[in-house]
Amino acid sequence: MITKKRFIAGAVCPACSEPDKLMMWSVDDVPHRECVACGYADTLNEQGNSVPSELGTRVNKPAPKVANPNVQVVQFFPNPKLKKPTE
Numbered sequence: 001m002i003t004k005k006r007f008i009a010g011a012v013c014p015a016c017s018e019p020d021k022l023m024m025w026s027v028d029d030v031p032h033r034e035c036v037a038c039g040y041a042d043t044l045n046e047q048g049n050s051v052p053s054e055l056g057t058r059v060n061k062p063a064p065k066v067a068n069p070n071v072q073v074v075q076f077f078p079n080p081k082l083k084k085p086t087e
């Protein structure tokens, strides 16, 4: 799998309006665009419309929430049965 990214001559970034900063490549026949100037990225849907991607598309996977194994259950309630009358 070789992803060829190439600049789009004359293309203007829709976010920062910088010309010739947009790179384009395809992933699974889906055109992706990314601006090297401001980081704007989008994809094109079947209708050729721009679908903006979230910034940081490489790290937007939701991190699984894992319970902290170091947290121990603390018993807040004193056990009344342990209170032995000393009289």
Ligand SMILES: [Zn+2]
Pocket: 013, 014, 015, 016, 017, 018, 021, 035, 036, 037, 038, 039, 040
């Ligand atoms: Zn830009």
